[in-house]
Amino acid sequence: MEWIEALQKAITYMEDHLLEEINYEDVAKRVHTSSYEFHRAFSFVTGFTANTYIRNRRLSMAARELVETDAKITDLAMKYGYETPEGFTKAFTRFHGVAPKTAREEVGKLTLFNPLTITISVKGGKSMDYRIVQTEKKKFIALVREFSNGIINDEANHDVADFWGECNSNQMLSPIWMLREDGKRDLYGLCSPTTEGKDTFEYGIGIIVDEDTAEFDQADLEKKGFRIWDVNSGTYVVFDCVGENGDCIAKTWTNFYKEFLPQMGYEAAEETDYELYFDGTRPEVFCELWIPIKKK
Structure with a gap:
């Protein structure tokens, strides 16, 4: 459907x-x-x-x-x-x-809230930059927490942002951050795919494990609260999120559902989506948003 x-x-x-x-x-x-x-x-x-x-x-x-x-x-x-x-x-x-x-x-003034009708209006003259990437399996190591599904796109909720703030202010990511060389210390915000019957999702903050990652003692890092997070190979659409704060991420998600999906012949796939925060190599973007997709 x-x-x-x-x-x-x-x-x-x-x-x-x-x-x-x-x-x-x-x-x-x-x-x-x-x-x-x-x-x-x-x-x-x-x-x-x-x-x-x-x-x-x-x-x-x-x-x-x-x-x-x-x-x-x-x-x-x-x-x-x-x-x-x-x-x-x-x-x-x-x-x-x-x-x-x-x-x-x-008989004061009351608020009228009518039933919704979903329509999509496609307008010309507006560009939406993206790229489609076929990825191999990826491995990350991250601090992971569970959050309620209800906080998604809730402007009044700052739980995920507070998680980032806690990690930064308490230098909680130092054990993994130092596994990468200066200029390659990109951080990832990992968001778990759906789990049947659960009303929560997992969000992790971490680094990718690849040839530029120093060797580490997995058991030691797990004792410090870190976890290996595996992501399967697949197809991703990648958007640049441009702005001063996380509001640009929500805007990009909105464009994904309202503009990209109706026109491009894809649908969202059940896999990890993530934000990529660059270590100074792309100062013009707040982050990249990687969304898993599949052909309809």
Whole structure:
């Protein structure tokens, strides 16, 4: 199934089951996509997560019912998925800018959040530089942590950035960084492929192990918290991320889903994707983004 059709089918499913206890994992199963890949694709294409979409649609519908009927606020809270009236009131106020009671009594301005329709507009005159690379098997050694799928494309979340900051401020990467010569101390941000049934992904920060890497005691490094990370051979599309911070990475992912995939005859593959941060050899880019792909 085309990914654009899968996203639209997912939206239809969410609309049909808005008043049921569902989340993005349930929706992903419905369109036969891993929860990780669905969450990532949906959030980068729409600008918000599927869970946020469900919550906003419920609150929009609840507001309409609030002002058009005499339904009790307690009943509306239960109907739209809140365990207590207090939880409903807090969410309603945050979304609409006015409390439910005030909205009913004063008919204040409310936020309308309509159902989504996924469309892709292809415009000329805009370049998107990329290259396709056939890779051999690669080996990395990295510090690895688990993160919730829910943080993907969440602007308010800085868990991965904080991981980088912790590694840099505490010099946690020194044992592997010194295995490379000056000018070849590129760092990689490794992101794991989907694991069936898990609501987390792994992210590692490390170096590549190749002919320019000094010999090392693997057992000793493992005692210090490092891990070998193997990546299979495959096809990758590579983009330059240009900007002052990690925002350019999110923008590149958005372009991948909105511009590259609809036009190029590829789909995302289940393999490690990674960012490549150069040791001073490419100062014009923030990093390179390597995304695994396969022909449809």
